[in-house]
Amino acid sequence: MRVNGSKTRSKTQRLALVAALVAALGVTGCASGLGGDAYERGEARRTMVVQYGTVEAVRAVKLEGTKTPVGPLAGAAVGGIAGSGVGGGRGQAIATVIGAVAGGLAGAAVEEGATRQPGVEVTVRLENGQVLAVVQEDGGENFRIGERVRLVRDAGTTRVTR
Structure with a gap:
């Protein structure tokens, strides 16, 4: 059962990463x-x-560069999903929150840098x-x-x- 859970989590992490990359590319195309x-x-x-x-x-x-909600939200999603794969129980919840916060900050920085x-x-x-x-x-x-x-x-x- 644990094997299926880690496969599903890995698949979800890849999907979130792809979504974040698509969002980042979309932001760079919005620069006027x-x-x-x-x-x-x-x-x-x-x-x-x-x-x-x-x-x-x-x-x-x-x-x-631009500062829209897209970069931070995509980063937070990826970071939260990545953090959820760490540890278990309360440790996993804390890692998820830390991952989401760090991912949101990183996503904002990537968006601003890509559109500068x-x-x-x-x-x-x-x-x-x-x-x-x-x-x-x-x-x-x-x-x-x-x-x-x-x-x-x-x-x-x-x-x-x-």
Whole structure:
């Protein structure tokens, strides 16, 4: 009887691991583009203000990854199942809880790391003298100091483009 229980537990652990991997891959596919050439669907057909200016500084930055419930939940499920295979009785219950907590923390870290993106902060002096810094995903534009660029503004969104 114990042999069947460990086979079932092993099968359940593999199934949970596969589910967690599928969820992690799904999270990485949800990351949206934040570069100067990426628009959300809702931004189509909106009027946007265009201003021109000169690049004063450019520096590389990191855009943190997404933090949804998917990573922690998948990690907690895998960790809890893995922990349930340790010991018996109260020890097994404690290992299950510890596994779930550790798995949840690890799942959150994996999700955030997998969706992290390189970014760029572009400081632009507008024609009216105002200086703005815009952070966006590094889309390979390679802005240069002294280059003339356009800032495209919409309700709360600003992007730098050529």
